[in-house]
Amino acid sequence: MNIYDIAKLANVSPATVSRVINNRGNVKEDTANKIKKIIENTGYIPSATARNLSVGVSKNIAFIVPDIENPFFSKILHGISDRASYYNYNVFMFGSDENIEKEHRILKSLSSDMILGILVIPVSHDDMITAQYLKEFEEKGIPVVLIDRDIRNCSFHGVFSEDEDGAYQAVKCLIEEGHKDIAIITGPTTSRPGLNRLMGYQRALQEHGIPLREEYMVSGEFKLEESYHAAKKLFALNHVPTAIFTSNNLTTIGVLQFIRESGLKLVRDISLIGFDDIDYLNLLNIKVSIVDRPIYDMGYQAMDLLQNNYLKRDENRLITQRISAKTWLVKRGSEKHILFKGVNER
Amino acid sequence: MNIYDIAKLANVSPATVSRVINNRGNVKEDTANKIKKIIENTGYIPSATARNLSVGVSKNIAFIVPDIENPFFSKILHGISDRASYYNYNVFMFGSDENIEKEHRILKSLSSDMILGILVIPVSHDDMITAQYLKEFEEKGIPVVLIDRDIRNCSFHGVFSEDEDGAYQAVKCLIEEGHKDIAIITGPTTSRPGLNRLMGYQRALQEHGIPLREEYMVSGEFKLEESYHAAKKLFALNHVPTAIFTSNNLTTIGVLQFIRESGLKLVRDISLIGFDDIDYLNLLNIKVSIVDRPIYDMGYQAMDLLQNNYLKRDENRLITQRISAKTWLVKRGSEKHILFKGVNER
DNA sequence: AAAATTAATGAAAGCGGTTACATTATTCTT
DNA sequence: AAGAATAATGTAACCGCTTTCATTAATTTT
Numbered sequence: 124m125n126i127y128d129i130a131k132l133a134n135v136s137p138a139t140v141s142r143v144i145n146n147r148g149n150v151k152e153d154t155a156n157k158i159k160k161i162i163e164n165t166g167y168i169p170s171a172t173a174r175n176l177s178v179g180v181s182k183n184i185a186f187i188v189p190d191i192e193n194p195f196f197s198k199i200l201h202g203i204s205d206r207a208s209y210y211n212y213n214v215f216m217f218g219s220d221e222n223i224e225k226e227h228r229i230l231k232s233l234s235s236d237m238i239l240g241i242l243v244i245p246v247s248h249d250d251m252i253t254a255q256y257l258k259e260f261e262e263k264g265i266p267v268v269l270i271d272r273d274i275r276n277c278s279f280h281g282v283f284s285e286d287e288d289g290a291y292q293a294v295k296c297l298i299e300e301g302h303k304d305i306a307i308i309t310g311p312t313t314s315r316p317g318l319n320r321l322m323g324y325q326r327a328l329q330e331h332g333i334p335l336r337e338e339y340m341v342s343g344e345f346k347l348e349e350s351y352h353a354a355k356k357l358f359a360l361n362h363v364p365t366a367i368f369t370s371n372n373l374t375t376i377g378v379l380q381f382i383r384e385s386g387l388k389l390v391r392d393i394s395l396i397g398f399d400d401i402d403y404l405n406l407l408n409i410k411v412s413i414v415d416r417p418i419y420d421m422g423y424q425a426m427d428l429l430q431n432n433y434l435k436r437d438e439n440r441l442i443t444q445r446i447s448a449k450t451w452l453v454k455r456g457s458e459k460h461i462l463f464k465g466v467n468e469r
Numbered sequence: 470m471n472i473y474d475i476a477k478l479a480n481v482s483p484a485t486v487s488r489v490i491n492n493r494g495n496v497k498e499d500t501a502n503k504i505k506k507i508i509e510n511t512g513y514i515p516s517a518t519a520r521n522l523s524v525g526v527s528k529n530i531a532f533i534v535p536d537i538e539n540p541f542f543s544k545i546l547h548g549i550s551d552r553a554s555y556y557n558y559n560v561f562m563f564g565s566d567e568n569i570e571k572e573h574r575i576l577k578s579l580s581s582d583m584i585l586g587i588l589v590i591p592v593s594h595d596d597m598i599t600a601q602y603l604k605e606f607e608e609k610g611i612p613v614v615l616i617d618r619d620i621r622n623c624s625f626h627g628v629f630s631e632d633e634d635g636a637y638q639a640v641k642c643l644i645e646e647g648h649k650d651i652a653i654i655t656g657p658t659t660s661r662p663g664l665n666r667l668m669g670y671q672r673a674l675q676e677h678g679i680p681l682r683e684e685y686m687v688s689g690e691f692k693l694e695e696s697y698h699a700a701k702k703l704f705a706l707n708h709v710p711t712a713i714f715t716s717n718n719l720t721t722i723g724v725l726q727f728i729r730e731s732g733l734k735l736v737r738d739i740s741l742i743g744f745d746d747i748d749y750l751n752l753l754n755i756k757v758s759i760v761d762r763p764i765y766d767m768g769y770q771a772m773d774l775l776q777n778n779y780l781k782r783d784e785n786r787l788i789t790q791r792i793s794a795k796t797w798l799v800k801r802g803s804e805k806h807i808l809f810k811g812v813n814e815r
Numbered sequence: 816a817a818a819a820t821t822a823a824t825g826a827a828a829g830c831g832g833t834t835a836c837a838t839t840a841t842t843c844t845t
Numbered sequence: 846a847a848g849a850a851t852a853a854t855g856t857a858a859c860c861g862c863t864t865t866c867a868t869t870a871a872t873t874t875t
Contacts, residue, residue: 125860125861125862126861126862126863127861127862135824135825136824136825136826137825137861137862137863138824138825138826138827138863138864139823139824139825141862141863141864142823142824142863144862145863147863147864149822149823149824150822150823150824151822151823151824154823154824166605168580168581169580169861169862170522170580170582170583170860170861170862171580171582171583171862172518172521172522172527172580172582172583172860172861172862173522173582173830173860173861173862173863174861174862174863175518175830175862176516176518176519176522176830176831176832176860176861176862176863177829177830177861177862177863177864178830178862178863178864179830181518183561186562191543191546191547191550192540192543192544192547194538194540194543197537197538197540197543198538200537200562201537201538201564204537204562204563204564205564208563208564211578213561213563213583214561214562214563215529215559215560215561215562216532216546216550216560216561216562217550217554217559217560218547218550218551232557234514234515234516234517234518235514236516236517236518236519236830236831237516237517237518237559259512347752376749376752376753379752379753380749380752380753380754383752383753383754384754401749403722403726403747404753406693406722406725406726406729407722407725407726407729407750407753407755408726408729408730409753471830471831471832472831472832472833473831473832481854481855482854482855482856483831483832483833483855484833484834484854484855484856484857485853485854485855487832487833487834488833488853488854490832491833493834495852495853495854496852496853496854497852497853497854500853500854515831515832516830516831516832517832518830518831518832519830519831519832519833519860520831520832520833521832521860522830522831522832522833522859522860522861522862523831523832523833523834523859523860524832524833524834524860525860582860582861
């Protein structure tokens with residue numbers, strides 16, 4: 124069943140059927156109705172493939188995500204998916220598993236006529252191969268929008284967040300509560316958010332005249348196990364910090380795991396502020412302060428950015444649109460912070 | 470840049486180029502190498518769209534999931550995605566948000582020549598419209614594989630799990646620990662897993678001569694808030710149950726939330742076994758026994774099933790392949806269960 | 816009512832691949 | 846070395862839609 128069959132049934136040419144299907148106008152109402160009815164009755168669905176080939180444009184967008192199971196990314200995907208369906212776009216999901224070769228393979232496999240645009244949360248900040256691929260897509264008129272993680276020395280469109288400021292606020296809060304020995308479990312500094320959050324941490328300390336201590340900056344690589352061990356390292360120090368800033372959600376969980384396993388108690392033994400909220404944690408009465416941000420919206424907006432860019436992909440290619448989402452501190456159990464202030468001053 | 474350009478550069482016909490690209494053989498090695506080199510140098514990527522149109526088959530599969538943010542589904546997606554990339558398939562992600570109309574809209578929008586197969590976790594057990602759509606796809610030779618949730622009176626291929634048995638084992642375990650007043654917070658009985666888990670619960674009680682009590686079976690609809698309120702209801706009863714079986718991960722969390730908020734303590738005040746594990750809960754030292762199953766594998770296998778079915782979609786259409794994944798009970802903090810056994814016997 | 820304008824429709828050439836079939840080149844027989 | 850068999854390559858139609866341009870029908874103008 125194709126457009127010719129429909130045309131035959133309606134005694135018109137395929138061109139007319141096509142006009143009706145695409146609401147192109149210039150068709151007598153009777154004719155249009157007749158055709159619509161036939162389409163309805165036969166259950167005919169036009170071939171998207173043929174249309175794509177003919178028009179040279181598809182309705183598909185590719186979303187490349189480094190960790191399918193991380194709820195942070197699921198939220199972004201949700202935002203993307205909702206907005207994409209508003210635009211009648213379909214979303215291809217690709218997981219790079221934080222593996223840069225895999226990311227390259229995915230990019231390489233993307234036949235440019237299958238997709239209208241690319242949304243990507245890149246694995247690395249410094250990866251010029253990925254950057255090269257992405258640039259080539261842009262040159263072909265396929266817009267690229269980065270999410271959450273920027274790529275160094277490039278100016279792709281993107282939706283990011285105020286990582287530096289978020290981290291700064293968190294650490295500042297800890298300082299104001301009386302902490303001086305504040306550690307950070309960093310993400311990979313090959314990722315922009317990892318780097319920026321570290322910078323926010325450092326700035327907060329410096330602005331308050333607290334010297335940076337090498338041993339208080341340990342890497343958790345944004346991963347649970349690594350962060351667990353990072354926490355272990357911190358607690359093995361001669362001078363154990365009184366507070367920790369954790370650079371992402373998995374980092375926070377890793378540290379919490381260590382804390383629980385060691386029989387330590389939040390607030391009493393250690394203060395903690397994390398980056399990114401963890402679902403259900405608050406519900407389950409585990410009160411951890413965190414730096415929050417509009418995650419769903421970031422996906423949603425990325426899709427909008429892509430769409431805008433797609434529509435005017437020929438004009439002003441010069442203007443790069445980059446959005447930076449605000450972050451905010453969510454204090455939980457902070458009364459207790461203050462209550463136990465004395466304890467923190469080891 | 471298309472196949473004709475490459476052909477021209479190589480002084481051959483497009484047919485030969487096509488043969489090389491698809492490893493069809495019957496090409497002299499010299500020629501093949503020359504063509505390969507040119508493809509390499511020019512960075513030419515064949516149009517998947519054109520290929521799809523020509524061959525009448527795409528490399529895309531559609532995955533329809535009811536809740537993008539539920540980690541259970543993320544795991545399934547991960548399994549699907551990994552296996553799909555092995556087969557060189559691309560995965561379209563669609564979220565139905567547990568909304569049956571949305572599900573219909575998605576199904577209706579799927580142009581059958583854009584996809585090779587459909588993986589779906591349907592919203593409802595009883596929805597004949599969805600069933601009808603799916604049947605039509607099957608008739609067109611587009612295989613359909615259900616995951617986790619079956620559809621009544623239909624025999625689609627699928628990967629499910631032993632819901633009845635899982636629930637049975639959980640409740641049996643509670644009974645053997647001495648509990649007699651065991652409640653269930655059910656999922657929607659319009660979903661097969663919801664129904665089957667309820668049946669497992671009932672069978673366990675009956676087999677042990679414990680009468681069913683209407684007020685001990687309250688609905689949480691597989692949702693967090695509803696389950697929270699369901700728990701509240703149970704604790705407002707004259708005769709509060711000593712143990713609860715929760716029908717899915719969100720249900721468990723809802724109940725845990727209520728327990729925490731009410732200052733109650735697991736084991737001491739109430740025993741709990743849930744269906745499906747919750748990431749990090751165990752790590753965070755919240756010891757909840759649960760019925761587990763191979764979630765990632767279910768996605769992985771669903772993809773395999775689809776692939777098998779696609780390959781032999783013409784022969785034995787009669788044989789429906791249905792896999793049922795085993796479930797197993799993960800006991801956590803069970804020493805304590807025994808320790809506090811007396812308390813359970815209110 | 817004829818001419819001019821505008822609306823409705825159709826014919827046919829793409830879009831970029833694949834592939835059946837025809838043709839030419841190469842190797843094998845005897 | 847001529848003929849048969851096989852390998853390599855090319856030609857051209859086709860997949861199902863869109864769209865330009867030409868054509869025909871319907872309206873409007875005068």
